[in-house]
Amino acid sequence: MWVARCPRCGHAARWNPRGAREPFRVWARTRALNLRLGVATSAGQAAGIASIAIGAQFVDQHRTLIHFADAPIQDRNEFVFMYLGLGGAAALAAAISAVFFAPHRSMPVRVFLAWTLGALPVVLLLTLLPLSAAAKVRGDVAKAFAEPGMYARSLQLCALVPLFSLFLAYPIAAIWRPIERVVLRRHRLGVRSNLAPSQATPA
Amino acid sequence: MTDELPTPQPRETLQGDRLCAQCLQPLVGRTIEREPETGLLFVRCGECGTASALFEYPTATPWINRIKAVIASTLALLLVAVTLGVAGIAGGFTAASSSIAAEAAGQALSETYAASSASAGEEKLGSKWLNSNEGWLATDEGRAALAGARWSPDAIASLMLVGALATVIATPLLLFLSIALSRHRNARRMLMVMVPSLIGTVCALALSMSLESARWQSSRTWASIAAEAHLRFYLLAGVVWFSCVAAVLALVGPTLVASIARLILPARDRGLVAWLWEWRGKPVPRS
Numbered sequence: 001m002w003v004a005r006c007p008r009c010g011h012a013a014r015w016n017p018r019g020a021r022e023p024f025r026v027w028a029r030t031r032a033l034n035l036r037l038g039v040a041t042s043a044g045q046a047a048g049i050a051s052i053a054i055g056a057q058f059v060d061q062h063r064t065l066i067h068f069a070d071a072p073i074q075d076r077n078e079f080v081f082m083y084l085g086l087g088g089a090a091a092l093a094a095a096i097s098a099v100f101f102a103p104h105r106s107m108p109v110r111v112f113l114a115w116t117l118g119a120l121p122v123v124l125l126l127t128l129l130p131l132s133a134a135a136k137v138r139g140d141v142a143k144a145f146a147e148p149g150m151y152a153r154s155l156q157l158c159a160l161v162p163l164f165s166l167f168l169a170y171p172i173a174a175i176w177r178p179i180e181r182v183v184l185r186r187h188r189l190g191v192r193s194n195l196a197p198s199q200a201t202p203a
Numbered sequence: 204m205t206d207e208l209p210t211p212q213p214r215e216t217l218q219g220d221r222l223c224a225q226c227l228q229p230l231v232g233r234t235i236e237r238e239p240e241t242g243l244l245f246v247r248c249g250e251c252g253t254a255s256a257l258f259e260y261p262t263a264t265p266w267i268n269r270i271k272a273v274i275a276s277t278l279a280l281l282l283v284a285v286t287l288g289v290a291g292i293a294g295g296f297t298a299a300s301s302s303i304a305a306e307a308a309g310q311a312l313s314e315t316y317a318a319s320s321a322s323a324g325e326e327k328l329g330s331k332w333l334n335s336n337e338g339w340l341a342t343d344e345g346r347a348a349l350a351g352a353r354w355s356p357d358a359i360a361s362l363m364l365v366g367a368l369a370t371v372i373a374t375p376l377l378l379f380l381s382i383a384l385s386r387h388r389n390a391r392r393m394l395m396v397m398v399p400s401l402i403g404t405v406c407a408l409a410l411s412m413s414l415e416s417a418r419w420q421s422s423r424t425w426a427s428i429a430a431e432a433h434l435r436f437y438l439l440a441g442v443v444w445f446s447c448v449a450a451v452l453a454l455v456g457p458t459l460v461a462s463i464a465r466l467i468l469p470a471r472d473r474g475l476v477a478w479l480w481e482w483r484g485k486p487v488p489r490s
Contacts, residue, residue: 003241004260012241014256023267029472037467104469113466124371132300132364135307135357 036100043097044118050090051119051161052126057082058154062144065153087161094119094165099173107173111166217257223248224255282383285376286399289449292376294403296369297441298411302430304362304437305415309426311355315348316425335425353433362437370448373400377449381456385482389454396453397446404442411438457483 004015057079064071064079071079097114098107105113130137144150214234221230226248233246235257244257316339339345352358377396384392411434419431461479468476470489477487 001254001256003243003256005241010242011258012238012243013258013260014243015260020260026475030475033468033472033475102467102469105466109466117463117467121371125368128364128368128371132303132361132368135361138357138360138364 036103040097040100040114041118043093043100044114045122047090047094047097047114047165048119048122049126050086050093051123051158054083054086054090054158054161055127055154057086058150058157059141059144062147062150065157066147066149083157087157087164090119090161091165091168094162095168095172098165098169099176107169108166111162111169114165115162217246221246221255223251223253225253226251230255278383282380285379289373289376289380290399290403290406292369292373292403293400293441293445293449294407296365296372297404297438297445298407300362300365300369301407301411301434301437301441302415303365304358305430305434306426307357307361308352308355308433309424309429311357312348312352312429313425315352316345319344319348335423335428337423340428349428349432352429353436358433358437362440366441366444369445373445373448374452377452378456378460381453382460382479384453385457385479393450393453396456397449400445400449401442404438404445408435408438408442 002015002017003012005012058065061075061079061082064075068076068079094111094114097118098110101110101113101118103110131141217230217233217235219231222228223230228248228250230246230248233249235244235246237244238254245254246257247254313335316336319339320336336345340349377400380396380399381392384395387395415427415430415434419427457479461483464473464476464479465488473480473487480487
């Protein structure tokens with residue numbers, strides 16, 4: 001039994017190390033988890049918003065998308081520039097999300113989680129909102145997708161973004177790992193330096 | 204000189220409910236002793252002899268219990284808010300989607316009439332905003348057009364898209380309800396999760412029908428004729444859709460959320476949400 005004694009009056013009481021540490025341990029874990037999942041879902045939502053922008057670009061420039069080889073060079077450049085910009089942003093956001101989502105899982109699972117739990121709800125919500133509210137938007141989308149080859153081409157290009165995010169997630173995780181290690185070590189050292197010697201109870 | 208024996212002082216005994224930390228024997232009535240070296244007050248278990256200190260630090264337990272009570276009451280309030288939210292979303296979106304679909308059906312009916320009168324070389328007598336042509340509606344062609352307007356692509360698309368949007372919005376709330384009720388058996392949980400959405404949609408049905416019927420009597424536009432013919436069907440479709448969504452999510456919700464928690468959280472952190480498994484009588488997965 002651990003006994004804590006008051007240095008002034010000598011009053012003694014049983015010291016419960018587990019009881020003393022457990023709330024702080026739960027608090028620290030919850031805080032770390034909240035931070036990690038907060039970053040993961042926020043980045044996933046950013047990927048979702050960028051994906052909606054890609055979808056809007058496809059609908060807006062559907063003729064360039066379907067007849068890419070025959071389109072004027074200016075339209076082609078604009079399309080490629082926009083697609084690479086938005087696709088790159090979506091892939092980067094999804095890769096960052098994947099790095100923070102479930103670090104104990106394999107990278108494909110983490111990328112899957114980033115797209116399904118982070119991006120998909122935002123995509124569904126922000127796509128359905130204008131589609132259900134405005135008949136004009138519905139008409140424009142229906143007209144674009146009525147063109148032959150639109151589904152296949154847009155699906156191909158949309159599928160490339162998660163694939164790219166998977167390849168991007170590996171180097172980002174490799175860069176993040178040592179940074180995380182250093183930050184955590186500094187944090188731990190800082191906490192320990194602020195502890196009184198009496199608080200350093202054995203585990 | 205007489206040798207007087209000192210009268211034994213009555214020693215205090217433990218009054219409250221307290222269990223031995225070792226063997227869980229109740230310690231009530233045990234004599235309180237003082238440890239000579241530290242002065243620590245303790246009682247010794249009558250069964251196993253383990254000493255249990257009377258003063259223990261940290262004394263956070265009452266505060267932890269108070270925090271737990273605050274969290275529990277907040278969750279209870281949240282549960283009430285979520286229940287009302289589900290009823291509101293289900294009812295509001297059902298009414299909105301049905302109204303939009305009926306409007307689209309009226310538009311389709313008006314377009315069919317316009318096409319029909321143009322092909323017959325007649326002057327157009329009605330439009331969406333003006334009075335409808337009751338004579339044309341009484342013909343076989345008019346009746347067929349009215350029946351076909353129910354399934355017009357715009358009406359069905361409106362109904363499905365607004366319904367899908369409502370489902371996306373209501374899904375987290377329904378999952379919350381299903382998790383809160385995960386101690387109950389499947390059938391009861393399904394029923395309890397379905398009730399708010401059922402109440403909401405049935406209220407929307409009654410309210411929409413009463414409001415719209417007043418409009419049907421005041422004006423006879425294409426939209427009001429389509430609403431009179433099809434609004435009840437669209438509303439009933441909403442009631443059935445939301446009931447099905449609520450039933451399915453009530454059934455699979457706790458398992459789905461536990462699976463997501465298992466995917467996201469490493470084994471050592473699953474203890475934070477151990478109730479996801481314990482409420483269903485299952486062990487917390489360690490792998």
